[in-house]
Amino acid sequence: MAKRKAVSFTSQPENPMSVYAPKTPSESIVHMTHLVLPNDTNQLGNLLGGKLMHWVDIAAALVAMKHSGRVCVTASVDEINFFQPIKLGHVVNLVASINRSFKSSMEIGVRVHREDPLNATEAHTSTAYLTFVAIDQYGKPLPVPPVDPQTDDEKRRYEEAALRREQRLANRELMRKMTEERTAKG
DSSP: OOOOOOOOOSSOOSSGGGGSOOBOGGGSOEEEEEEOOGGGBOTTSBBOHHHHHHHHHHHHHHHHHHHHSSEEEEEEEEEEEEOSOOBTTOEEEEEEEEEEEOSSEEEEEEEEEEEETTTTEEEEEEEEEEEEEEEOTTSOBOOOOOBOOOSHHHHHHHHHHHHHHHHHHHHHHHHHHHHHHHHHHO
8 A cells, every 4th residue: 555645734725635645445444343231221221322323423433534634523423224223242343434525524334233142143233324524723624535436335335425415415505594584584
């Protein structure tokens, strides 16, 4: 793997994306594993949704930092779906990877599987999409490298990320207009 040259952004280039070499999703993929302990569960012995969301956020943050080489913050949790419960004693495997980058933001996808080590079963339990932004020491957004998808799956996720971004921006604009209308009515 070739070393990447450090770039200073004291003066912003006209097209910040052009100063970065594209990176493949495999360069920043993160695998995390957790054992569900009693303190992680609710009264039914299921993993707390908030605990899983915490693990998802950490895995996604690591991907964003590895891809950008910058400090990154969670801009939004765009979607999280819980398909099956995860029980006390199960092993939770998270796989996080970058789907696409934009000027300073990145969509990270996280896929969650649970293993029941006593019964040798495995299931896909959750999927999440998060947006992260690379920032400087003052909290200002910084440009990030483009994503260079290689596999058919990476290319599919790359295209789907653009659609989710369009939907996210359209929803944001709709909410802004609704707020303005409410404010205007008093």
